[in-house]
Amino acid sequence: MSLEKLSKTSQQIALVDCNNFYASCERIFKPKWAKRPLGILSNNDGCIVARSNELKEAGIPMGAPYFQIRDQLDEMKAVIVSSNYTLYGNMSARVMNTLGQFTPEIEVYSIDEAWLDLSGFCHLSLDAYAREIAATTLRHTGIPVSVGIGPTRVLAKIANRVCKKRKIPGRVFNLGSAESLDHVLETIEVQDIWGIGRRLSKKLRASGIHTAKNLRDADPDSMRRQYSVVMQRIIMELRGVPCIGVEEIQPKKQIISSRSFGERVVELEPLLQSVAMHSTKAAEKLRSQNSVCGAIQVSIRTGRHNPDEEYYSQSALAKFAMPTADTRKLINAAGQVLRRIYRKGPRYAKAGVMLLNISQDNAMQGHLFQERDSEKAIALMNTVDQLNRLYGRRAVFFASEGCTQQWAMRRQQCTPAYTTRWDDLPVVR
DNA sequence: TCTGGGGTCCTAGGACCC
DNA sequence: TCTGGGGTCCTAGGACCC
Numbered sequence: 110m111s112l113e114k115l116s117k118t119s120q121q122i123a124l125v126d127c128n129n130f131y132a133s134c135e136r137i138f139k140p141k142w143a144k145r146p147l148g149i150l151s152n153n154d155g156c157i158v159a160r161s162n163e164l165k166e167a168g169i170p171m172g173a174p175y176f177q178i179r180d181q182l183d184e185m186k187a188v189i190v191s192s193n194y195t196l197y198g199n200m201s202a203r204v205m206n207t208l209g210q211f212t213p214e215i216e217v218y219s220i221d222e223a224w225l226d227l228s229g230f231c232h233l234s235l236d237a238y239a240r241e242i243a244a245t246t247l248r249h250t251g252i253p254v255s256v257g258i259g260p261t262r263v264l265a266k267i268a269n270r271v272c273k274k275r276k277i278p279g280r281v282f283n284l285g286s287a288e289s290l291d292h293v294l295e296t297i298e299v300q301d302i303w304g305i306g307r308r309l310s311k312k313l314r315a316s317g318i319h320t321a322k323n324l325r326d327a328d329p330d331s332m333r334r335q336y337s338v339v340m341q342r343i344i345m346e347l348r349g350v351p352c353i354g355v356e357e358i359q360p361k362k363q364i365i366s367s368r369s370f371g372e373r374v375v376e377l378e379p380l381l382q383s384v385a386m387h388s389t390k391a392a393e394k395l396r397s398q399n400s401v402c403g404a405i406q407v408s409i410r411t412g413r414h415n416p417d418e419e420y421y422s423q424s425a426l427a428k429f430a431m432p433t434a435d436t437r438k439l440i441n442a443a444g445q446v447l448r449r450i451y452r453k454g455p456r457y458a459k460a461g462v463m464l465l466n467i468s469q470d471n472a473m474q475g476h477l478f479q480e481r482d483s484e485k486a487i488a489l490m491n492t493v494d495q496l497n498r499l500y501g502r503r504a505v506f507f508a509s510e511g512c513t514q515q516w517a518m519r520r521q522q523c524t525p526a527y528t529t530r531w532d533d534l535p536v537v538r
Numbered sequence: 539t540c541t542g543g544g545g546t547c548c549t550a551g552g553a554c555c556c
Numbered sequence: 557t558c559t560g561g562g563g564t565c566c567t568a569g570g571a572c573c574c
Contacts, residue, residue, distance in 0.1 A: 361562095361564095364562090365563070367562085372557095412558090414559055461561090
């Protein structure tokens, strides 16, 4: 497809992506870290989940286990911190809020990314407008962002990638004003296309498809037969034909709460506590989207990486006769399920629950013999949610969650919640 | 020994994303 | 010793029904 044709396509999608988001958040409140290599650890301080440019350039891979690269990081004099999701969540809200001032057509895609539909803006002013978006976001929030623009989401993603790779001044790259679309697509390897992961890229390469250009020029129908409808859509999007729509924010179809333990757990009692806590957290999320669930699944497992230790992983499910959002019913059911799958012996590393068969509670119908959540139960849950919102998480909680939670996750090097706790407000001298 | 055909619904598992 | 958490979508295959 020619560039000319591309630029005339009516839809213009921008993908705004925060640069090294977690690292950028940390640096705002620690200016002296601006020049130092900076890495952020996953929950439980297990592995590296975010890296500043210095770490990326040093070849530290995403997801690297911390204990394996610790010496290397020390040698680089890198700053390594636990992840501070309270801070990132709050900074994310500020960024999204700023972006929302530029267009109502915004879809928040992840904590550090948003799609903007800029179709209304004429081609000439588009680049300038996007540069203004990037500059304003930096000024208002301190977070640098990159903007990629294209006629489809897959192409906007590619544009965003090019923008970051080439470190484009102004932090905007519009495929519609690129030198040559073919040339750009030739530089994109197939595994770097949105929707093509490790498995698919391996298969594609084996059949001679190495770049985005190769994939675009493959036959969509035969590729659909060979792979799936997902592959066909990606090809069409590479050709500038929108196939992946702008979905409004839908209620979640499943809600998960799970976490690794700070240390291994053997006994049933602490497992019961953690499963009760996860039920509570999941139920809060469920109620916050005004839903009820029809089933709860509980899972437990040992560590996955020790070949000398038997791997045990088990999950099971309880269904409710009537959908519910009552934490007490969820905790109760989860406890029963856990007793079914618990074996004494294994050193458990992780436990969690998943809420399934989620529906909107206003769509619920009564049943002759089974009661839906009573008015009283609903009122109680609302009160619990309100108290916790007002006075902080776990202001009130269920005794079955345990008071001390010895198994809670490790976060040994967490920075303060600068923007959301009075005690942690930064002090200016 | 031989034992239909087609539709629908549900679930498990695979693959991907950030 | 130590290896994240939370989602979505698609497909294949089994159960069940007529």
